[in-house]
Structures are given as C-alpha cells and as structure tokens.
Amino acid sequence: GENVEQHPSTLSVQEGDSAVIKCTYSDSASNYFPWYKQELGKGPQLIIDIRSNVGEKKDQRIAVTLNKTAKHFSLHITETQPEDSAVYFCAANSGAGSYQLTFGKGTKLSVIP
C-alpha cells in the first residue's frame, strides 16, 4: 500500500518568513495529493491540492509543487502570519483513481510574531 513520509515534524519561523514542508510517497500510481491544515480543536481542512498532471499550483500565499519522478511534493507558505500556526498534513491517494487517502504524520508550524 501507499506510504507517505512528512518532514519536518515541527517548524518555527518568524512572521513574514517562508515555510516549506516536504513529503514523499511510495506508490507511483498515486495521482492526487492534498494538503490539510488542522487548528486546535478542529478537524483537518483542505487548503490546497494538486493532481499528477501538473507540477505546481498556487493559491495566494500557498503553493504546492510535485515531482512525480522523485515521488515527492512540497507545501510552500510565503509571508507567514501568526494565523498560519497549525498542524499541516500531506496526503496521497492510494493508487490511481482511489478515493482513499494515506496521510503523513503532520508538521506543527509555529509562526513567531
């Protein structure tokens, strides 16, 4: 089955700096890679996703890149703000066309004002 590794497990940045979180996956047939943000006391919420037919996607301060050859994808947050502080999870679907997701262990991001 699919295996997703996520690094780092914790990340502290100064407000205004950029944050990068990286994930690798094992199943070359996976074709959907979402990123979720989980705030304290809430369930995970999708912030951006990418499909295997594109290499990069941006949404305001958030971007995701995908390298299918190397089987890794990354989340980039620019101009970080205190409200970006949360736990971020990457995920990959369990093979092409599968609607089930395998998640990474999460990255706790702290943005220091």
Added chain:
Amino acid sequence: ETGVTQTPRHLVMGMTNKKSLKCEQHLGHNAMYWYKQSAKKPLELMFVYNFKEQTENNSVPSRFSPECPNSSHLFLHLHTLQPEDSALYLCASSLVSGSGSNEQFFGPGTRLTVL
C-alpha cells in the same frame, strides 16, 4: 447545520461501557470515513463506506463496530475498549467519482478517553 457534524465532542468511558459516536454530513456526499488520530501518528483510516456499503475495514479490532444506515449518517459503536483506544476520532465525507481526486471534508472529531 452545514458540513460534517460529530457528536459528542468529548466522551469519557470505562472499559466495560458501550457507547456510540455519531457523524452526519449535510453535503450530499456518497462516501463516509472513520479515522483515528493519536498523538505523533498519522491519521489512521478505520472504515470506509461508499453508498452505504462498507468498502474498507483497515484491520480494526471488533470492539469498534461501524454502522451506516444511509449516505448522510455514520455511527461508530464502541464496546469493551482499552485505554490505548483513547484518541480523537474523526469522521469525513467525500463525493466519490471515477477520477479518484475528491476532497474529504472532516468533522471536528470526538475526543475519546477510555479509563
């Protein structure tokens, strides 16, 4: 109510108790999921229902028993749990299509403590 709701939000139970967790989605989705979230571990998929039919049971102990009476409701029945079952239990739903790339919407979770 909108999105995915879960009740109760917090539950404390003894090892001999029987309790149930409830999930309801108001999004018109056709797939529902139970996940277990423990500290420092990835979200663990427990069960998947697609059009009310269970399509995945991820080697979950029989002390967890899911029920999906319709596409909008999902239950997790609990009995004779162990302290290591203490965790946040998350429900999610999605619209399943052939592309396999469908956003899962999560509820806020039930924080379960087993004494």
